[in-house]
Structures are given as C-alpha cells and as structure tokens.
Amino acid sequence: MVLRLGGLYCHHRGPLAALRRRGAPPPGPPDRILPLVHYADAATAVIAALCHPAPQPTYHVVVPPCPTRRAFYELACRWLGLPPPAFDLPLGHPPAAYDVTRLRRDLLPAPRYPDWRQGLWQAD
Numbered sequence: 001m002v003l004r005l006g007g008l009y010c011h012h013r014g015p016l017a018a019l020r021r022r023g024a025p026p027p028g029p030p031d032r033i034l035p036l037v038h039y040a041d042a043a044t045a046v047i048a049a050l051c052h053p054a055p056q057p058t059y060h061v062v063v064p065p066c067p068t069r070r071a072f073y074e075l076a077c078r079w080l081g082l083p084p085p086a087f088d089l090p091l092g093h094p095p096a097a098y099d100v101t102r103l104r105r106d107l108l109p110a111p112r113y114p115d116w117r118q119g120l121w122q123a124d
Helices: 015-022 039-051 069-080 101-107 116-121
Strands: 002-005 007-009 036-038 058-061
Touching: 002 039, 007 015, 007 039, 007 116, 015 069, 036 039, 036 116, 039 058, 039 101, 058 101, 069 116
Parallel strands: 002 058, 007 036
Antiparallel strands: none
C-alpha cells in the first residue's frame, strides 16, 4: 500500500515556517495547488491504513480544500507582516485536483484539521 502524503504542515513546520525563515515565498506559478495535510491528520491516516483489514493499493493523503500558491502565500505574508508575494507566470493549464474519496471512506473520515488556515495557527 502507498500513502501519497501531501505537504506536511503544522503551526511551526511546513510552508509557513519556511516562509518565516526566508522572508519571501519560493518562485512559482500562482495557480499551482498546494496539496496540504496537517501532521496530526497524516499520522491518523497512517495508523488507520496499518489497521485497515482490506486497504486500497494507493491513497492520496491531502485535506481539501487545498489552496493555490496565491491564496496561501498572500494570506501567509499578511499574517507574518511580509511584503505581498511575487509570482511567476500562471501554469497555463488547469491546476491539479486530488480525489480523496477513498481516503475519507477508509482512513480519514473526519480530519482534525479540515481547513489549512486553522491548522497553521493552532498548537498541536
């Protein structure tokens, strides 16, 4: 079985912490999706996968709604008091989408952090 974990984050680790250290987001298109999952929800999914009697071969472990780079970094820069972010050109094609139907059915029916904004500021 394969668990394809999205970008792990919590209030002191992940893209917000990297932004705090660097002072600016990394280059990239504004419309690229950031597939995020809080550390606590990722751990819950891993444990559930190990205990599941008949797991699927692959799961995408992300918790929608997944923000675009623009949504994430504009909000994060405001929260941190940083200048507004600059972005590269848009992707030029639709951003990725993640089907979490099996994840929700089998491993993570009710994420502890259902919204990435909430999980960034709450202590674990």
